[in-house]
Amino acid sequence: MAIDYRIDYQAPPLEPAALADDPARQFLEWLSAAELAGLPEPNAMTLATASALGEPSARMLLLKSAGPEGFTFYTNYESAKAADLAENPRACLLFFWQPLHRQVRVSGLVERVSREESAAYFATRPRGAQSGAWASTQSAVLASREELEVRVAAIEAEYEGQEIPLPPHWGGYRLMPETVEFWQGRPNRLHDRIRYRLAACVWVKERLSP
Numbered sequence: 001m002a003i004d005y006r007i008d009y010q011a012p013p014l015e016p017a018a019l020a021d022d023p024a025r026q027f028l029e030w031l032s033a034a035e036l037a038g039l040p041e042p043n044a045m046t047l048a049t050a051s052a053l054g055e056p057s058a059r060m061l062l063l064k065s066a067g068p069e070g071f072t073f074y075t076n077y078e079s080a081k082a083a084d085l086a087e088n089p090r091a092c093l094l095f096f097w098q099p100l101h102r103q104v105r106v107s108g109l110v111e112r113v114s115r116e117e118s119a120a121y122f123a124t125r126p127r128g129a130q131s132g133a134w135a136s137t138q139s140a141v142l143a144s145r146e147e148l149e150v151r152v153a154a155i156e157a158e159y160e161g162q163e164i165p166l167p168p169h170w171g172g173y174r175l176m177p178e179t180v181e182f183w184q185g186r187p188n189r190l191h192d193r194i195r196y197r198l199a200a201c202v203w204v205k206e207r208l209s210p
C-alpha cells in the first residue's frame with residue numbers, strides 16, 4: 001500500500017543569526033513554544049542507541065530536564081537501552097513537534113547521573129510509578145501480566161506506611177550534546193536546517209542542505 005499524505009510544511013524561515021548561541025537555550029525556547037501551542041507531552045522524544053555490534057534500537061522516552069549540562073531522562077539500568085549504553089555510550093535524541101513543523105536532533109555521549117540526583121527525582125514521582133519501577137524487570141520476558149502485578153503488590157506491602165526508596169536498578173542518564181540540529185519545515189521540501197557542533201569548546205552554527 002502506498003502511503004502519501006502530502007503535507008507541505010509552511011513554517012517561517014530559520015536563520016542561524018536569529019538562534020541562541022547555546023543550543024540548550026534554543027532547545028528550551030522551542031520546547032516552550034511546543035508547550036504554549038498545547039501539544040501533548042512536548043517532552044516526548046525518541047532515544048536511539050546502538051549495541052557494540054552496531055545493531056540500532058529506538059524507543060520513546062520523556063525528557064526530564066535540559067540545560068547546558070545536557071539532556072536527562074530516567075529509566076531502568078538493566079533494560080535493553082541500558083545494555084546498549086553500557087557497551088556504546090553514543091546516542092541520539094529526536095523530538096518532533098508536528099503542528100509546529102519542527103524537529104530537533106541531539107547527538108552525543110551519555111553518562112549516568114549521580115545517585116543523589118536520581119533519588120531526588122524519584123522522590124517526586126507518583127507512588128504507583130515508584131512501586132512500578134521496583135517491580136519491573138524492564139525489557140525482560142514476563143510469563144504473564146499477573147507475574148508483574150504480584151510483584152507490584154509485594155512492593156506495596158513491603159513499603160506500606162513508608163517512603164519507597166530509589167531502586168538500585170533505576171536512575172537517570174544525561175546526554176551531553178556534541179551536535180544539535182534544529183529543523184523547520186518549509187514549502188516544497190526546501191526545509192531550513194541549522195546544526196550546532198562543538199568545535200574547541202565553542203558552538204558553531206551551520207546551515208545544512210534540506
Ligand SMILES: Cc1cc2nc3c(=O)[nH]c(=O)nc-3n(C[C@H](O)[C@H](O)[C@H](O)COP(=O)(O)O)c2cc1C
Pocket residue numbers: 041044057058059060061062063073074075076079080081082138139
Ligand atoms: C511517550 C512515551 C514515553 C515513555 N517514557 C519512558 C521513560 O521516560 N522511561 C522509560 O524507561 N520508558 C519510557 N517509555 C517506554 C519506552 O518506550 C520503552 O518501551 C522502555 O523504556 C523499554 O525500552 P528498551 O527495551 O529499549 O530498554 C515511554 C514510552 C512512550 C510511548
